[in-house]
Amino acid sequence: xxxxxxxxxxxxxxxxxxxxxxxxxxxxxxxxxxxxxxxxxxxxxxxxxxxxxxxxxxxxxxxxxxxxxxxxxxxxxxxxxxxxxxxxxxxxxxxxxxxxxxxxxxxxxxxxxxxxxxxxxxxxxxxxxxxxxxxxxxxxxxxxxxxxxxxxxxxxxxxxxxxxxxxxxxxxxxxxxxxxxxxxxxxxxxxxxxxxxxxxxxxxxxxxxxxxxxxxxxxxxxxxxxxxxxxxxxxxxxxxxxxxxxxxxxxxxxxxxxxxxxxxxxxxxxxxxxxxxxxxxxxxxxxxxxxxxxxxxx
Numbered sequence: 001x002x003x004x005x006x007x008x009x010x011x012x013x014x015x016x017x018x019x020x021x022x023x024x025x026x027x028x029x030x031x032x033x034x035x036x037x038x039x040x041x042x043x044x045x046x047x048x049x050x051x052x053x054x055x056x057x058x059x060x061x062x063x064x065x066x067x068x069x070x071x072x073x074x075x076x077x078x079x080x081x082x083x084x085x086x087x088x089x090x091x092x093x094x095x096x097x098x099x100x101x102x103x104x105x106x107x108x109x110x111x112x113x114x115x116x117x118x119x120x121x122x123x124x125x126x127x128x129x130x131x132x133x134x135x136x137x138x139x140x141x142x143x144x145x146x147x148x149x150x151x152x153x154x155x156x157x158x159x160x161x162x163x164x165x166x167x168x169x170x171x172x173x174x175x176x177x178x179x180x181x182x183x184x185x186x187x188x189x190x191x192x193x194x195x196x197x198x199x200x201x202x203x204x205x206x207x208x209x210x211x212x213x214x215x216x217x218x219x220x221x222x223x224x225x226x227x228x229x230x231x232x233x234x235x236x237x238x239x240x241x242x243x244x245x246x247x248x249x250x251x252x253x254x255x256x257x258x259x260x261x262x263x264x265x266x267x268x269x270x271x272x273x274x275x276x277x278x279x280x281x282x283x284x285x286x287x288x289x290x291x292x293x294x295x296x297x298x
Contacts, residue, residue, distance in 0.1 A: 004201035011061035030078035031071035045070040048114030052077025062286030065296025075215030086218035092122035109293040125234035141254035175208040240292040
């Protein structure tokens with residue numbers, strides 16, 4: 001497979017990066033550390049469904065002075081699966097234990113993208129120590145009631161068929177290149193052909209990087225049966241929501257309603273983008289992150 005160069009690669013090279021492995025309750029977690037510990041808070045990044053730490057690297061590219069910790073969630077990327085169910089409860093508990101294992105304290109700013117926003121919200125509600133939270137493309141309302149409810153139902157059917165088929169054809173369906181490409185084409189809003197090619201390349205390379213069919217099916221169920229609003233009353237720390245104007249997963253109105261319902265929330269809307277803020281408009285996202293978290297940006 002020919003690799004499409006990242007439009008953000010040159011910027012990312014300014015930031016030192018080290019890969020680490022840490023055992024969390026006996027399960028290997030792979031994580032990446034960008035930058036060096038400094039005077040400001042560490043930024044803990046939690047990626048979205050079927051992705052890994054690579055997805056948020058474009059945002060990191062515009063935060064050259066930040067200290068960033070970015071794990072692969074259990075069962076995705078290079079991290080081993082959980083021994084139990086890959087549920088929101090399981091992921092949230094894992095995130096809290098991971099943060100403790102790598103020495104992140106209450107001054108940490110935690111950021112979740114898409115599915116990661118649900119994991120972060122649940123973890124914070126359960127007591128994850130953090131000073132502030134940033135939710136990018138947050139799942140602010142039930143997915144089955146979102147602007148693309150029909151598409152979500154079709155996706156649920158797709159995953160149900162993938163579960164019922166025997167292992168080999170089921171995995172082949174879940175990883176089918178046409179499905180992967182179709183998802184990227186639907187979510188991308190940019191008219192820049194080169195950027196669209198790179199987004200497709202990212203999905204081709206990482207969208208099927210999960211450990212097993214069980215992992216992706218359990219995580220999908222978790223992603224469509226929960227949303228951030230479930231824990232709105234418990235999210236008493238300052239929260240900054242970064243929304244896409246044309247998000248096909250959660251309507252902008254639902255994100256605005258979540259911002260109004262949270263005890264201490266602000267919201268920024270990035271125009272002319274949908275659910276792929278991290279790929280299409282990472283510089284704007286990084287400016288929002290830096291201003292809210294009090295960390296340097298480019």
